[in-house]
Amino acid sequence: MTTRITDQFWGRYRSIVKNDMLPYQWDVLNDRADINIERERNDNSIPNEKSHAIANFKIAAGRETGHHYGWVFQDSDVYKWLEAVAYTLKDDPDNKLREIADGVVDLIGEAQEEDGYLGTYFSIEAPERKFMRLSESHELYCAGHFLEAAVAYYDATGNQKVIEIARRLADCIDRHFGREQGKIQGCDGHEEIEIGLMRLYHLTKEERYLNLSRFFLYVRGEDSSFFEKQKQKDINKNPLIQGLDKFPLSYCQIHEPLLEQNTAEGHAVRLVYLCTAMADAAQASHDEKLLNACKKIWRNIVDKRMYVTGGIGSTVIGESFTFDYDLPNDTMYCETCASVGLIFFAYQMLKNEICGEYGDVLERALYNSALAGMALDGKHFFYVNPLEVKPESSQKDPGKSHVKPVRPEWLGCACCPPNLARLLASLHNYIYLQKENMVCSILFMNCESEFDMTKGKLRIRQETEYPYGGTVKFYLDQDCKEELGFAIRIPGWADQFTVKLNGQIVEPKKEKGYIYFYKCFTNDVIEMTFEMKVELWAAHPMVRADVGKAAVSRGPFIYCVESVDNGENLHLLKMDKRTEFQYDYEEETLGGIGVIRASGYRQCQKEESESLYYKMRKDIDLIETQIKLIPYYAWANRGVNEMQVWVRYN
């Protein structure tokens, strides 16, 4: 499958990735960007003087001397950057970028130890602690990111060295971990190796890597005291990361054996990375039990623990899930990486089962919580994606120091910016899914694709007004004589839709959010029209934070209000059933957005008395006002500013 994106909306982002994000991030990784690295929250233990990520590799490689700086997982910033570079090169070859990236591969190769071990912190600072404190070490987490980058880079460039390094690393891990006597029967505190090994397996078809990934999955939670035992044995009592001790076992999903975990618990990014690998391994090894475990957690997230923006993680403490329907808008976490991970998870679920809901969640997270992770300039990033921000709270309420009202240039823990870069750069992989002789569409955007089916080639060109209009045309043509399948997702937000095949209205089979065509495609045109209008959403009544409030959407976008458009004190705004909406695409606003104007009300700011509490003697004074809403992803691009997704509704 190859897909070339020709879309204006996403094309702009992908060109930002190539022309701005990747060079910018390369400068940051080399400590030559003149930027201010912010701590993601008020915690002095977060390193924020510099990145030092490339320098760490140079020191490990023996090219320079000095000490490791940054988190124990600092290497992963380089790997995620390299992975993003790979997708970009595949899409749009560039000798200069290729040269830099090849150089990085060489550097990583030099930093790799003789036995295949790769990890600059432990090579430089603590070789005696390798694999000794997996709860905190992130060694396999970093290794997983390298494997992902290596597979992508090999796929894009055919660079042999990168895949050799990857195999040596995977083999090193395989020698140290497993069920066999003498091997370590445990997993990493942060899931990711499981994903990396799956990707290496898909590329190499080497069963050992699949089995090792499955081992890491199934060993999780088998012995929930594994991390504590390792810690007791570690002679060096200094933690590798301050403060992780205080989190419960569920923080890294070791509170129960994997198959018994029914709810989304602990650190949100870890959980969705775990689920991504589970769903991938379930499909690859036809493991129904694993798939059912994925489905239970999926249902729990989607039915009870996901924000309307596709954000996940309800608390900053442990960057974690909390409990069903607990979705506070102003203290949540909603880490950018968690939404990126949710997209990975949704995609892997689609590989197991064609079901519109997976695509709906993927779309929701992509167009909203994930995309909000970066500024329109591609050079400022959110770690945390709140649904309600009052800048004074972020500044003066120590419990909200993580809720930043503007995107920093870089972050002490820089996991999110390169994660977003690799997602956007690989977006062409998320538009369709090919299953044997069936292609199923996931995302709608202008693009041209070619699929190598078992029976022959299928070419699809997509022409659409998406995300601003609900018409999508697919031009399909195949070079074989046998019938092929094509499935189109009906977005969950669309109440009504029409389907035309070559200009004639048709009613194809519809199942689980998809419609299906089976035919021999010969210059066929399928035209979908989804009713795209402004919609008002309520949350389930059990969601305390949203009771008496509504969210506004149009198409894939969730909207929000900002004080720059609506004045201070957004909590005083109100809509009701008389509220009418007007939608206009504005080319000049925020790089081009669809603006929604709603007739609504504003509660008077001053009461007759200035006292803190007053007797309600009459109706609260409401003034008619126009409420201006913009897509959530575009917020915080106009300075420090209040923002709210959920608006009071009566």
Add this chain to the structure above:
Amino acid sequence: MTTRITDQFWGRYRSIVKNDMLPYQWDVLNDRADINIERERNDNSIPNEKSHAIANFKIAAGRETGHHYGWVFQDSDVYKWLEAVAYTLKDDPDNKLREIADGVVDLIGEAQEEDGYLGTYFSIEAPERKFMRLSESHELYCAGHFLEAAVAYYDATGNQKVIEIARRLADCIDRHFGREQGKIQGCDGHEEIEIGLMRLYHLTKEERYLNLSRFFLYVRGEDSSFFEKQKQKDINKNPLIQGLDKFPLSYCQIHEPLLEQNTAEGHAVRLVYLCTAMADAAQASHDEKLLNACKKIWRNIVDKRMYVTGGIGSTVIGESFTFDYDLPNDTMYCETCASVGLIFFAYQMLKNEICGEYGDVLERALYNSALAGMALDGKHFFYVNPLEVKPESSQKDPGKSHVKPVRPEWLGCACCPPNLARLLASLHNYIYLQKENMVCSILFMNCESEFDMTKGKLRIRQETEYPYGGTVKFYLDQDCKEELGFAIRIPGWADQFTVKLNGQIVEPKKEKGYIYFYKCFTNDVIEMTFEMKVELWAAHPMVRADVGKAAVSRGPFIYCVESVDNGENLHLLKMDKRTEFQYDYEEETLGGIGVIRASGYRQCQKEESESLYYKMRKDIDLIETQIKLIPYYAWANRGVNEMQVWVRYN
């Protein structure tokens, strides 16, 4: 002034203090109560194995050997207990209790060092660190509590030893602290010595103690690096209390010179203790500047930073104030001690200026936030007094571990229970205030008082239905011929009131919430009738947490809903302008309370679809329901239970 409380409502509490709280607390302090000591929040550094408070004194006295256990300020639990015992003995002499308390005084005397120093932690564990790390040491905090206890105990019993110990301690502090060269020019991290010294001054009239108190007040914030400098000099780098380092300078009000502090900042208990001493010293030394500083902070608290229950402190992090109008209901702190301290502050302000608002706030904090600090049995205590509790949140949201749904038997940091005991035991001191030849009433309850005025004796008997009815009769009689003054507070919640003098309606002078009588009282009866009805309150529109909500009160009581009466999910309850209220006093409910029943609505818990977000196609379904409200102080006496003060209102 002597006052004898004959009131049923308060009499019950005072008998609980004497018969239950004090013996119970004595057992706890001696580690012979079979109880479960809970940490006040999820923080492993909080000591909770035992109290050990008396044992610490025995070790310091040389009667036993061993180590100090508990907080560095553990001694203060004993002092506050002793102070409560003193008030109880004054009101109701009891030889057995007196004997125990005399024994405690002897023990404290033995624990005191030769130079007057008193503080078991430093005597036992770290004599070399005395006064070396005042930011954390609480040495002067404990000393202040001892001085308060000593003055009260001497007043009640005439025990000479206790006042000798107090003088030696105060003199020791006087030798170490002050403006003179060689003395320490700094204050304690936790205010309290300033209050203790003022009380010792009022008893002894020794100017040195007033001056020392004023020194501690004025030195605060003069050099905001004082604590840091001390810490640098301290050879022992172990903190005395874990984690205090991370708080800003405002945590202990050293961020600005005292007179420049315009807003209530930092740790709420510290701030109101500071203000209590400031207001007392301002009155004693006719210091207008100090009084104005008090007034600025008072205005800020009362106009912008106080909960409707009289609770203060908006965040658990640093147990602190945050910013204007930031009054979250479910994450707040509202420490019991902070409301007790606010009562002290209000009382001292009344000494400076007769103004109804001071009495209103005193009443609000007393009947609501402070009283909620203990269970009806007198043996379970809240540290934190939330305005909204969902037990599942307290359990599963790590950011709400401090919001307990039921009162523990004792707390790792046990400052609140004995603080409440001393407040209740000394309540007779807060009913009236005598200013030369004027008596001003503050609280309404059945009691008999005698005042030694400059001109002669005045006897007042108060007869009232309060807190359940708005009629208060004052029977006044004096034994001198000259005109005396009597001022009566008109509660801020009363819209209308009538005044009768000897059965005739009169309209006396009214000023700042007080009405005034000047006459020669000869068997006179003043009958006040305050209109006491169910009232609905709104918060100022800037209070985000309360927008679209209402609080219910009747008389001095703020009401709340509990799920034991109203079913789970209190956030689904709603009132509107059609809501009607019915009030009934129920003898059998919760030891006798006034119950309010309101006609209201409940949003349906199940929407047609079980999905997390759904399109609003029709009005939200509301079912008519009866909402039952009880006084806030009585909540959490019927097991684990949801509670809410602010109810949705339309």
